[in-house]
Amino acid sequence: MKLPTIAHIRAYSMGGAAAKIHGQGGGDYHDQGKDHWIDNHIATPMSKYKEYEQSRQSFGLNVLGTLVVEVEASDGTTGFAISTAGTIGCFIVEHHLSRFVEGKRVDQIKLIHDQMLNSTLFYSGGGGVVINTISAVDLALWDLYGKVVKLPVYKLLGGAVRDEIHFYATGARPDLAKEMGFIGGKLPTHWSSAFGDEGIAKDIATLADMRERVGDKFWLMFDCWMSQDVNYATKLAHAAAPYKLKWMEECFPPNQIESYRELKKNMPKGMLMTTGEHTGTLEGFKELSDAGVDILQPDVGWCGGVTSLCEIAAIAKSRGQLVVPHGSSVYSHHAVITFTNTPFSEMLMTAPKADHVRPQFDPVLLDEPIPHDGIITAEELDKPGFGVELNRSCPLERPFEH
Ligand SMILES: C[C@H](O)[C@H](O)[C@@H](O)[C@@H](O)C(=O)O
Numbered sequence: 001m002k003l004p005t006i007a008h009i010r011a012y013s014m015g016g017a018a019a020k021i022h023g024q025g026g027g028d029y030h031d032q033g034k035d036h037w038i039d040n041h042i043a044t045p046m047s048k049y050k051e052y053e054q055s056r057q058s059f060g061l062n063v064l065g066t067l068v069v070e071v072e073a074s075d076g077t078t079g080f081a082i083s084t085a086g087t088i089g090c091f092i093v094e095h096h097l098s099r100f101v102e103g104k105r106v107d108q109i110k111l112i113h114d115q116m117l118n119s120t121l122f123y124s125g126g127g128g129v130v131i132n133t134i135s136a137v138d139l140a141l142w143d144l145y146g147k148v149v150k151l152p153v154y155k156l157l158g159g160a161v162r163d164e165i166h167f168y169a170t171g172a173r174p175d176l177a178k179e180m181g182f183i184g185g186k187l188p189t190h191w192s193s194a195f196g197d198e199g200i201a202k203d204i205a206t207l208a209d210m211r212e213r214v215g216d217k218f219w220l221m222f223d224c225w226m227s228q229d230v231n232y233a234t235k236l237a238h239a240a241a242p243y244k245l246k247w248m249e250e251c252f253p254p255n256q257i258e259s260y261r262e263l264k265k266n267m268p269k270g271m272l273m274t275t276g277e278h279t280g281t282l283e284g285f286k287e288l289s290d291a292g293v294d295i296l297q298p299d300v301g302w303c304g305g306v307t308s309l310c311e312i313a314a315i316a317k318s319r320g321q322l323v324v325p326h327g328s329s330v331y332s333h334h335a336v337i338t339f340t341n342t343p344f345s346e347m348l349m350t351a352p353k354a355d356h357v358r359p360q361f362d363p364v365l366l367d368e369p370i371p372h373d374g375i376i377t378a379e380e381l382d383k384p385g386f387g388v389e390l391n392r393s394c395p396l397e398r399p400f401e402h
């Protein structure tokens with residue numbers, strides 16, 4: 001089969017600080033409207049400042065906005081993907097990464113990926129918005145390749161190792177998640193180390209209440225969003241053990257490897273330590289794995305795309321660790337269904353009250369599959385590429401052209 005080349009790459013943004021419309025969600029799923037559980041006094045490294053304690057949007061969690069990358073092949077087929085990078089991402093795609101993409105054959109994804117990573121090392125700092133942008137390009141390329149050869153991405157990656165993906169839900173209402181068929185519920189912590197023992201008591205009270213509502217067997221986890229120090233995390237973990245907390249997630253910032261190593265030593269037996277959603281390099285994941293993280297949680301839209309995610313999964317596998325990506329919808333589903341070390345996956349509840357399942361990247365993707373009774377089947381993924389289309393009725397802007 002003679003494969004086409006990539007003729008054009010284009011980058012669009014939606015929302016973020018540079019836009020007029022906010023609260024839409026999309027690739028920047030933290031950019032939700034008012035009264036959303038995801039912005040209601042969640043513990044962060046900024047919680048120690050009174051003025052930034054209540055809302056993550058107040059310190060700029062939603063400044064970036066959605067980045068949409070579209071790639072068009074010489075035969076007219078198009079592929080696309082989204083991430084969190086907005087206008088900055090558009091600049092990087094149009095003025096820098098485009099040179100590595102246009103003119104290559106649609107199957108030359110690994111070569112493009114390597115060139116993107118190495119050519120941006122001098123300003124990527126090994127992660128952050130540059131890697132989010134590279135991820136979106138990588139994902140768009142996989143989508144295009146799948147659409148050209150008319151195969152779902154998971155088949156290009158070697159095929160499914162299971163028929164279904166089972167999900168846990170992240171949100172404020174694990175009790176409702178249980179009724180919706182999920183296998184567990186991950187609660188954000190609302191108090192950080194800045195609040196000491198009082199903070200621990202308050203988060204434990206919420207956990208105890210949820211345990212009472214969901215019964216003994218349903219999984220409950222804490223997502224601590226980089227808001228703790230080792231002593232606080234250790235105390236919280238021990239206080240949570242009687243309520244059968246399954247794991248403590250992202251207690252520290254991504255590069256505090258020694259803190260993770262220390263916490264692992266201090267944790268109650270059987271409780272898991274997880275992290276990874278804000279790590280953007282292979283080396284970073286290797287260090288987390290070395291530190292004894294039980295579940296690596298890369299975000300496929302922030303870690304270098306599917307190409308990097310497969311490499312990270314291999315690092316975890318070499319140690320008998322799991323890789324359970326940070327919720328990222330189809331971009332994650334097509335990869336994890338091919339991984340032997342991903343027995344379950346995350347669904348991030350983007351409904352304001354976490355009381356029903358709303359597609360994670362709503363409204364930017366059309367046909368975005370959602371779990372029913374906590375499950376998405378391989379069959380549901382059986383469409384070319386990632387199986388979704390771009391919702392062109394969204395207010396997309398193309399700020400730069402090349
Ligand atoms: C709920 C958390 O604070 C974050 O909003 C979420 O993105 C995350 O960390 C997760 O693991 O889903």
Ligand SMILES: [Mg+2]
Nearest residue numbers: 223249250277
């Ligand atoms: Mg998390």
